[in-house]
Amino acid sequence: MPRLTVVIPAYNESAVLAAFHARLSKVLGQLPMTCEVLYVDDGSRDDTWLIMQSLAAADPQVGTLKLSRNFGKEAALTAGLDRVDADAAIVIDADLQDPPELIPQLVEQWQAGYDVVYATRSARAGETSLKRFTAAAFYRTMDIMSDVAVPRDTGDFRLLSRRALAALAQLRERQRFMKGLFAWIGYRQTSITYLRSPRLAGRSKWNYWRLAQFAIEGITSFSSAPLKLATWTGMAASLSAFLFGLKVLLKALLRGDPVPGYPSLMVVILFLGGIQLLALGVIGEYLGRNYNESKQRPLYFIEEDHPPASQAPLHTEATRQS
Template sequence: MSKLTVVVPAYNESEGLREFHARLAAVLDQLDLETEVLYVDDGSRDDTFAIMRALRESDPRVSTLKLSRNFGKELALTAGLDYVDADAAVVIDADLQDPPELIPTFVQHWREGYDVVYGTRASRAGETGFKKFTASGFYRVMGRLSSTPIPRDTGDFRLLSRRALDALKQVRERQRFMKGLFTWVGFRQLSVVYHRDPRYAGETKWNYWKLWNFAIEGITSFSGAPLKLATYFGLLTAIVAFLFGLWVLAKALWLGDPVRGYPSLMVVVLFLGGAQLMALGVIGEYLGRLYVESKQRPLYLIDEYRPAG
């Protein structure tokens, strides 16, 4: 019989974890295959891991994995997928925004031969209009800039086949944008449209600053376009400056030009200085990622792992 593992990364999700497991267990009871739930605690500061342990004691399908500290969701998710030994894995968050009831549909398409079945959000309940707008804009910018076509309005909620998991394990980069990596591995992929619910309990861990940094992570991980844009912008600025210089020289030779123009000079100097600093900042983002990769630190460290049963 085939085996399915549900990977659930969590950080400070104690308020809704029991309800999440109740709904997930009801779904798994309906599947005609062997199932396991792997809870990954990403260094939570509340009693999330204690609840995970209690769920393991009450349900023999549950296994628990605790990281040594908070490494972030991308690495917590990587750790969970590394420990999967099943024929397929489903990734889902513990906040109940993604409905566990959609898992049987994922499994059905997997049995039809698809290696990656991902959920695409038709709506995002419980989120502000500004967040919806920025999220939509991010996915569309990524679609324009990235050479890897990343599906729009798609999160981590998905099913991965065994060969997709094996392919993903070969990618050990430290600056990870999992939504892009899921697409990068290729194979047969299929979208399932669903309506995303609001959080069941607790508050989101993603404030706008973290989302901004996450967007930069995604763009720099899957596109060199910012470097090209900095190059093109610098070239355009140089051309404009050269033409302006020719105009000033011609005006001085033909018409004469008294010493003046301090305000315009300051504007030009500040503009060019700002453009240079912006270009250096873009280059610095990429150099910083190369520096992190060059240190070759482990992606994560495990504090405790307890298998199911």
């Protein structure tokens, strides 16, 4: 009988975990396969870990993993997938915006021969117009700039086959953009569409500052276009400045008019200075990425690891490094 593991990274999700697990258990109970659940606590500061432990105590198919601190969702997701020893894994958030009831459709496509089955949002209920606009702009920007085709309007909710998991485990870069990594590994991929529901309880951890950082992370991880853009912008600015200077010189030589003074000089200086700082900022982003990668720090540290009671421990080491 095939085995399926559902990985749920969570950070401060105590308000919704019990309701999520009740819906998830009902869905998994209907699947004709052995199902396990792995909750990953990404250094929560509320009762998330205690609730995870109570769920594991009541259900032998539930395992729990606690990171030593908040490493971020991408690292928590990686930690959970590193510990999957099944024929397939499903990644889903605990906030119930991604309905567990779609899992049978993901499994059906996997059994049809696909290695990655991702869920694409047809609409995003419960979100502001600004949030929907910025999300759409990000995915379309990634589609244009990225060297890898990242599916539009698609989050982390997806199924990965065993060989897709094995391929993903080889990608140990420190600056992780999981949506891009899922696409980068290739293999046969397909999608299903769904209406994303509003968050059941609690608050989103993604403010606009974190979303902006996440967007920069995604673009710089899978595209060198910003570096090329800085080059072309610099060339265009230099050409514009040269043509403007030539115009001023010819005007002074041919018509005897005085060279424009302070206002035009300040405009040119501020324009060129802004372009230079923008280019330096782009270069700094890529340089910082190389710096972080060169340190080769582990992606995460684990404080507690409790596999499902229905199986033997999968791993005994306290950390995963590569």
